[in-house]
Amino acid sequence: MDISNWKNRKLEELSLLELAYAHLCNQHGIRLKDGNLESILPVILQEISSVRYRDRSKNFLPVAGAFSVIEQIGFCYINTEKPKFTNDKASCIKKSLHYFSGLMEGHSDVEALYALRNSYLHNASLMAKAQFPKKPSYYFQYDNSLECMVQEPSVPWSGDISKFKASMTTFINPSLIIDLAESVAEEAANCLEKGTLEVVLESKEPELYYRYLKLTR
Numbered sequence: 001m002d003i004s005n006w007k008n009r010k011l012e013e014l015s016l017l018e019l020a021y022a023h024l025c026n027q028h029g030i031r032l033k034d035g036n037l038e039s040i041l042p043v044i045l046q047e048i049s050s051v052r053y054r055d056r057s058k059n060f061l062p063v064a065g066a067f068s069v070i071e072q073i074g075f076c077y078i079n080t081e082k083p084k085f086t087n088d089k090a091s092c093i094k095k096s097l098h099y100f101s102g103l104m105e106g107h108s109d110v111e112a113l114y115a116l117r118n119s120y121l122h123n124a125s126l127m128a129k130a131q132f133p134k135k136p137s138y139y140f141q142y143d144n145s146l147e148c149m150v151q152e153p154s155v156p157w158s159g160d161i162s163k164f165k166a167s168m169t170t171f172i173n174p175s176l177i178i179d180l181a182e183s184v185a186e187e188a189a190n191c192l193e194k195g196t197l198e199v200v201l202e203s204k205e206p207e208l209y210y211r212y213l214k215l216t217r
Contacts, residue, residue: 001018001025001192003021003030006018006030006031006032006037007031007032007033009033010032010033010034011032011034011035011037011209011215014032014205016199016205016208017192017197019205019208019209019213020076020077020192020197020199020208021192022039023039023041023076023208023213024039024041024185024188024189024192025189025192026038026039026041026042028042029216032215034215034217035215035216035217036216036217037213037214037215038213038214038215038216039212039213039214040212040214041069041072041185044065044069044072045182047065048061048062048065048066048069048181052175052178059142059174060120060124063178064120064121065178065181066177066178066180066181067093067113067117067120067121067177067181069181069182069184069185070093070096070097070180070181070184071092071093071117072092072212073096073100073184073185073188074091074093074094074096074097074099074100075201076199076200076201076208076212077099077100077188077191077197077198077199077200078095078099078197078200079099079100079188079196079197079198080196080197080198081191081194082098082099085098085099085105086105091114093113093114093117096184097113097184098110100183100184100188100191101180101183101184101187108150108152109149109150111135111136112136112138112140112150112152112170112172113149113177115128115130115137115138116128116138116140119138119140126139126140126141127140128140130159136157137158139164139168139169140169140170140171140172141169141170141171141172142172142173142174143171143172143173144175145173146171146173146176149172149173149176149180150170150171150172151172152170153167153169153170154167155167155168156168
């Protein structure tokens with residue numbers, strides 16, 4: 001997208017897709033006639049990058065940030081080249097992975113990542129007990145040596161702690177979750193360039209601006 005003339009335009013003159021560009025592709029701010037337009041997305045990605053290899057901050061913070069990026073993309077956008085997600089009320093993280101990664105709806109990795117996200121952000125735990133029948137429960141452990149993002153246990157866990165065994169552990173590679181978040185954001189930007197990105201926010205331009213953008217004067 002050509003933004004060379006944005007310095008001569010005011011914020012209210014930008015279209016919905018131009019605001020999406022400012023959200024997804026705005027690394028250092030974009031100069032407008034009435035100020036500098038900044039996005040929260042690159043800030044989150046930069047902060048993830050700055051802490052992911054530090055001993056005192058590499059475990060919880062970058063993975064929590066990665067989930068927020070994935071969910072933010074799924075909250076805002078869909079990829080019109082992909083089949084429509086069947087459940088409109090599903091979590092934005094599931095929609096995001098469906099539209100902007102190779103993990104399609106119903107994939108076991110999606111269910112594991114969704115469970116980890118909930119347990120992580122609700123109570124900073126690596127245990128996720130199913131809330132509904134026929135849904136899996138998980139006891140997660142990190143393993144940065146894994147070549148895959150999620151390694152399912154040899155024996156599924158029912159959620160009954162008294163019956164838990166080590167063989168029921170689900171191993172995850174947190175570095176690959178962070179990489180996944182970066183690739184989801186990148187794919188959304190690619191879809192914008194290809195013309196296959198649709199903004200699904202209910203209030204369109206005002207909501208995209210007030211949620212994720214800021215004009216500094």
